[in-house]
Amino acid sequence: MIAIIDYGMGNLRSVQKGFEKVGYPAEIVTGPEAVLQAQGVVLPGVGAFGDAMRNLRAAGFIEAIYEVVSRGTPFLGICLGLQLMFEESEEWGLHRGLGLFPGRVKKFPPGLKIPHMGWNQIEIQQETPILKGIPDKSAFYFVHSYYVDAGEDVTLARTEYGIPFTSIAGNDTVFGIQFHPEKSSKLGLQILKNFGGLVSC
Template sequence: MSQCVGVVDYGSAGNTFSIVRALELAGTQPRVIKTPNELVNVDKLVLPGVGSFTDGMAELNTSGMTGAVREWAADGRPLLGICLGMQILCDVGFEYGETQGLGLIRGEVRAMQCKGVVPHMGFNRVAVQGDSPLFRGLGSDESLYFMHTFEVQNYTNIIALTEYAGHQFVSAVQRDNVFGVQFHPEKSREAGIRIFQNYLSL
């Protein structure tokens, strides 16, 4: 039986279409999830996102998905956050004020402090740290696509780092069954599809 992958759609802060298309290319038929009752029979969850931390959490709170995602992770089921989706996995964000996140990854989300132009946009190398199943079959110095102004400041759950304009930031995290990537796999060509395939094979 094929698995069902849910893609959380949280309104204006989401970018579900491109994620759905990439997951289809990776070999699965994803289901768009807007409310907690749609999580029935879903095996894995993807939390995409673009825009601000504040807007993203507001959308999740309004739909009731905040508690549902926390319960999902607590049950030990796989969860992958992408870009803003990775950021809101953290404890707190400081974009347009202080906003509480999902609290699934220990970390804070703050504006990038670097000498380069922000947003950090385009392909950049991802230096894999350790042996995470998410990067299986990829090089330790793979180039993936980024587009972000804020970064996750986290020093305990790091599985990848990236350097931009002399500044090193966290580009992927993992805490047990919860994964987060700052880059966009859906815009990262073959390497991004491989990451989705790795996630599907967990």
């Protein structure tokens, strides 16, 4: 079972429906026990970084996330979920993140229209199972005002919006994507299918 973490911030049902479309059952969960029992875990999210961390902490999810990641359980962060995976964010002050990857969440520089909203391309930096069947320069749907500044070692894909930023981060089993795969048509569903395939393995 793929567990979609419900911490009060995110369009959870659309993510769940996306997994259902590609043949992988996913359940929206409200407590850490279900996360610990899952074969794959998804951390979605829309909203403010600081509020999200407070909600995760209050619901007891943070230790469960660390536990499943340490076990090698496939883990996927989407949109704000990606940003939460990094060390800190500059959104409305400085906030500590989960620290699964090194890097900082920053606001787009002045002069750029925010949020960065609409279709934009990714430039693949590393081969990764999460991008199986996804051509370089493929377009996905973005909605965000802050971006991840991460190192080359964890950056799987970059996107240009005035500046280059990390649009997909990850390692062997832990991944984060800035865009919304559930809103990105066929290729977005392919990414969810790729993640589901990692869970079934």
